[in-house]
Amino acid sequence: FQEDNSFGKTPYEVTYWQTETEVAMNAVNVGPLFVKFIKAVKPNNLCFTLYVKESDEKILLYILAQADFASVPLLENKIKDSFSARVEALFDWFIGQYNETK
Numbered sequence: 001f002q003e004d005n006s007f008g009k010t011p012y013e014v015t016y017w018q019t020e021t022e023v024a025m026n027a028v029n030v031g032p033l034f035v036k037f038i039k040a041v042k043p044n045n046l047c048f049t050l051y052v053k054e055s056d057e058k059i060l061l062y063i064l065a066q067a068d069f070a071s072v073p074l075l076e077n078k079i080k081d082s083f084s085a086r087v088e089a090l091f092d093w094f095i096g097q098y099n100e101t102k
Helices: 074-101
Strands: 003-005 008-010 011-019 022-029 033-035 038-054 058-069
Touching: 011 038, 011 058, 022 074
Parallel strands: none
Antiparallel strands: 003 008, 011 022, 022 038, 033 038, 038 058
């Protein structure tokens, strides 16, 4: 469940897996995302992926946001900016968690 300024309250289904050197998760919206009264993203049309692989003393971090959203000229940039902000927030969260474990 996530609540943010752009889309309000939205439930997600999270899938998680890991191996000895990898960890990954997908979060898919199971409810619609609204901008004001406009349904911007239908259920199951937004997926955030976080993939981390440890190799020697390096870490590969891959973050992806995929979305099929309504193309509304006045809102399109706001929607894209919001998704970019979510990717940055995931990155910042990961770096914070990683630095705490060092």
